[in-house]
Amino acid sequence: MNASFASKRLSRALLVAAAPARRSAAAASTTPAPPLSHPPSSSAPESDGTTRSLFHSPWSVLQQRGVKVRGSDVRPGNVVERKGRLYEVVKADHSQQGRGSAMIQVELRDVESGNKVNARFNTDESMEKVFVEEKSFTCMCTMGDEVALIDPQTFEQVDVKRDLFGKSGVYLKEEMKVMLRFFDDRPLSGAVPKRVICTVVDTPPPLKGVSATPAEKRALLDNGLTVKVPAFIQSGEAILVNTEEDSYMSRAKE
Secondary structure, eight states, X not given: OHHHHHHHHHHHHHHHHXXXXXXXXXXXXXXXXXXXOOOOOTTSOSOHHHHHHHHXXXXXXXXXXXXXXXXXXXXXXXXXXXXXXXXXXXXXXXXXXXXXXEEEEEEEEETXXXXXXXXXXXXXXXXXXXXXXXXXXXEEEXXXXXXXXXXXXXXXXXXXXXXXXXXXXXXXXTTOEEEEEEETTEEEEEEOOSEEEEEEEEOOOOXXXXXXXXXXXXXXXXXXXXXXXXXXXXXXXXXXXXXXXXEEEEEOOO
16 A cells, blocks of 8 residues: 555656657747757858959959850960860961851960860851960060069069960060960960061162162061061161061151
């Protein structure tokens, strides 16, 4: 009898002790759970200030992205991706094959190895153009195949190969403003101004007393390049030269 009574008291005590826990569980089941917090997505803008800074200095975004372009839009100096490799366009010649589709013949330089290859594709063929960074430098001096440049903003010196400028490397001279194109902090190519002043070192003198004089003649410039100039140009004169076409433009203004 005493054992049965003690057992009932123990059972009642356990039920009373468990009641608060049951009430807490019931309350928890009826209370809506707080929303889960997610880490901020890396694709979302961090802040308005960050977004504005990207527009003021967009290179950090553009360098990592490309854009699809047609073959007809490819120009020398562009960097394109083909078959998983990056190439700089050295030359681009458009041609029409009879009644067939228009083609473009290009000379490409492998960014990694520096090797040059020739390729041909349709003008409407799609490819990815890679954005590169352009920075202005001042030419300090040339030493054989080496060119010493300086950043006018930071005064940092950069030494590059003359080949980086292609055929335009012949125009390099001290204090000339040039442009370098970079990808992943590596110089890809260089460019000189489209118009430069050169001095005529040697050219035939104007013919006197001859009625039928030629309209043009050849002239040797101070950089070793030979161009055609009007018959009235004389040795020692300074002329303005188009560096893209290696052609005479006019007498240089004093």
